[in-house]
Amino acid sequence: MDFDFYLSTMWSVLKALPLTLEIWFFGIAFGLVIATGLTWLRASGHKFGEYFTRAYVFVFRGSPLLVQLYLIYFGLSQFDFVRHSPILWPILRDPMYCTIVAMALNTAAYESEIFRGALRAVPVGQIEAAKAFGMSAFTRFRLVTLPIALRLALPAYSTEIILMTKATALASVVTIMEMMGTAQKIQHDTFRPIEVLTCAGVIYLLLNLSIARLFAWVEYRLSPHLRPPPEQGQQVKLVPEVL
Amino acid sequence: MEFLSDLKDQVSTAYELLAAGWGVQLLWGIGWTLAVTVVSMLIGAVLGSLVAAAKLSYRGGLRFIGESYTTVFRGEPELLIIYLFYYGGTQVLTGVARSTGSIGSTDILNMPSFLGGVLAVGIISGAYQAEVFRGSFLAIHRGELEAARAYGMSAWLRFRLVIMPQVLRLAVPGLGNVWQLTIKDSALISVTGVAELMLTANKAARSTHHSLLFYTVAGILYLVMTSISTPIFEKAERYTSRSFTRPK
Incomplete structure (x- = not known):
């Protein structure tokens, strides 16, 4: 075991x-x-x-993110008007911006479906009650629909965020030296892929596990009404078990 | 207007380039993509059912192994797993071959790119399939398992007659999702040099300088593949649950 190598690799990837x-x-x-x-x-x-969002979701969920990234990075510069545009060109010639654009467009398709499902899952009775109270559409949305929908969307949203962490690794194929790109470089220099990729893998895993924990904690905090009531004489735990 | 004339040029060159041989290449690419996806799904099915069994086991050690498997392979970037199997496989194969003397001390024995890619994607697919199988198993009515036990069925008989048919039926929708994921993951193994759809589109884009065209075509072909599989899985779902439909 070559601990110095592991440590230096870990450190370079962490940077x-x-x-x-x-x-x-x-x-x-x-x-x-x-x-x-x-x-x-x-x-x-x-x-x-409805047609537009359906088409959008169909296209961005049905094809691999890699194709979308290549299409945005290599494909769009084919248009003269893109290359001559003072706004589009500085964005689309930069691999970093292109990755962000591709990821944002891609995740938006998944997230919009999550939010749609969450909105539909808000109990009708709650909305009817709000209407009966004479709340305006905006107040109803702000005080009833949105808080309930956000809580319902949270578990699926956290999954999507973890998928996004994994997707950042794709930036390495368009020359960005993020963690995956750095690991690739070290691996090519040293020809010790197993050690190098294990180091990078540990960091990615810790990152994703902490994101998952964070969301579990937020979910716990936002749904006190779903927790079983404490038994008689039982101490109420101040620190949630999920942490 | 400039945009429209640009588009018109693109369309007319599109036909020429696709007819000049790239079209056939892309069709081969589809073939390889489907081959990678099917083989990965099969590897994933074997691993997934084993891991699901481990996660449901009453032995703590097995449960831990199962949990770690699904956590690691669903939590790591797919690209990292693919590199690990391709380059890591090369590292191992080279090491073994050098020490046995079958290649020179400076030679490199490469991991076959198809094998490396399929193993990586299959193992990732297995992690997702494990969750699908586990969920389906938990959805089986407890009473049925108890009844089977009360009849004195052996573990194998219970598995064959009670558990497996129901897990397969309940797992179909979930497996449809994993299939779509696996098609999309298969695009990533283009980095190891398997001539599937993504790599073919890449080659075409680089050598003809028509990246917009070829990536758009590749995107459309992926959309066709993913959207064709939806009705197929719906049909499979209807078939496997035909005895559970409500009478009209």
């Missing part, structure tokens, strides 16, 4: 963690914005909105 997190964060953030738009379009009840 690329901020870049991975940057891709991850912006991919998720923009994805969330697009997904919100899509969900709104779908829920608005317009025929056009």
Whole structure:
């Protein structure tokens, strides 16, 4: 066992963690914005909105993210108007931005379906009660529909976020030196792929496990009403078991 | 307008390029993609059922192994697993071959790219299939298992007559999802040099400089593959649950 090698590899891969997190964060953030738009379009009840979102979800869920990434990075520059555009070109010639765009568009398709399901799962009785109270549409959404839907969407959303962490590794195929790209480079230099990839794998796994824990904790905090009541005389646990 | 004339040019060159041989290449690519997906699904089915059994076992050690398997292979980036099997396989094979002297001390024995890719995707697929099988098993009515036991059926007979037919029926929708995932994962093994659809599209894009065209065609072909499998799995679901449909 060559501990120095493991340590130095671990350290080099860890130094690329901020870049991975940057891709991850912006991919998720923009994805969330697009997904919100899509969900709104779908829920608005317009025929056009429904067809558009259906087509969007079909295309982005039905094809591999790698194809979408290549299409955005290599494909779109084929258009002259893209290359001459002062706004599009600086984004689409940069592999980093392209990865973020591809990830955001891709995750938005999955997330919009999650949100749609969550909105539909809000009990009708709650909405009727809110209407009976004379709440305006906005208040109803803000105080009743949204909080319930968000809580219902959380488990599926956390799965999607973990899929996104895994997807950041694809940035390495378009030359970004994030964790996977760095691991690839070390592996080619040393020809010790098993050791190097194991180091990277440990970091990815720890990252995903902590994300999963974090979401489990948020879910626990947001659903106190679903927990069994404490037995008579039992101490109420202040720290949830999920942590 | 500039956009439209651009598009028109693209369409007219598209036909020429596809007719000039790239079309046939892409069809071969589809064939390889389907081959990779089917073989990976089969590997995944074997591993998945074993892992599901381990996760449901009453032995703590086996449960731990099963849990670790599904956590690791669902939590790691697919690309990392594929590299691990392809390059790691090369590392192991080279090491073994060098020490037995069947190749020179500076030669490299490469992992066959199809084998490496299929193993990696199969193992990932197995982790997802394990969860599907486990869920289906848990959905079997407890009373049926108890009844089978009360009849004095052996473990094997219970598995063959009670558990397996029902797990297969309940697992069909979940397996449809895993199949779609596996088709999409198969695109990643293009990095190891298996001439499936993604790599063929890559080659075509690089050598003709028409990346937009070939990646769009590849994307459409993936959409065709994933959307054709939906009605097939729906049909399978109807077939396997035909005795459970409500009378009209």
